[in-house]
Amino acid sequence: PGPRALGEMVVAALVPMAQAPPRGLWRTKGGVRNVALSSWLGRPVDPPVTDGADPVGRSLVKRYLAAYGPAATADLRAWSGLAGLPGAVAAVRGELVRFRDERGRELLDLPDAPRPDPDTPAPVRFLPAFDNAILGYHDRGRIIDAAHRGLSVAGERVVLVDGRVAATWTVSEDAVTVGPLGTLSRADRAAVTDEGRKLALFLSDGDSDRVRVTASPR
Known part of the structure; x- marks a missing residue:
């Protein structure tokens, strides 16, 4: 790649960035525009916290399960791309229900999440x-x-x-x-x-x- 594209790739890999519009336009395409996350938020980015004291990590675990549970921690890691969430999972484990899939893996879910009967028809x-x-x-x-x-x-x-x-x-x-x-x-x-x-x-x-x-x- 050219020096500009390579520079953008390196910066995006090392610096917290957000993709800004015009990406995701209806029936057309727009070029990639990256802005520093601190500029997008209007404040400095909080340093990462990798233990259970991180409220954002705990919220992320629950939000993920609300959409995709029951799911394994490996599923959460694959979806988020984050490896530093064991502490967050451990912190909310007492608030979750646990299951085992056919392979014996532990699956976690929110206690009040809908879990339809396996024979429930799924529409096309x-x-x-x-x-x-x-x-x-x-x-x-x-x-x-x-x-x-x-x-x-x-x-x-x-x-x-x-x-x-x-x-x-x-x-x-x-x-x-x-x-x-x-x-x-x-x-x-x-x-x-x-x-x-x-x-x-x-x-x-x-x-x-x-x-x-x-x-x-x-």
Whole structure:
């Protein structure tokens, strides 16, 4: 990379930074703009605290579990990219409930969090690239098969059927195209098509509800 890009990479790795607008613009792209976190906050950045006395760390653990629990500490670490949270987890452990998964790993959750019955139907959902429903865990096998795990970091948009990744999707000017990763039942195919129509209407501002579902791989 050129000296400017390399310098930005080094600074972003060593100095607390925030990405400022125009990133994340609707239907267009904007260049990366980094600003010092202290400038973004309008105050000096607090020094890191790695033990259980850190209220931010304890809050982070609870906020993560509120969205993704039950989850293992490895899942929290993979999602946050932070290795210094054992003290925060230990500090709030007494406020959490614990489970064991099929592999014997400890899973933590908030006591009043919803935990639906395993047989509860999960509706079809079209997810954007790099969605946290997949990236929020170290063990992504709970939502995506090992054979397709690479899709989660390849920028592919995926479709959930009964809570698991079952297809990818793309969009052109006139249609949403769904590519099944395996065989879809007639009912699942109909549900995917119905949800795809809603997405097509949204993305086209109501001009098109066209959906193409390609043949399942043999």
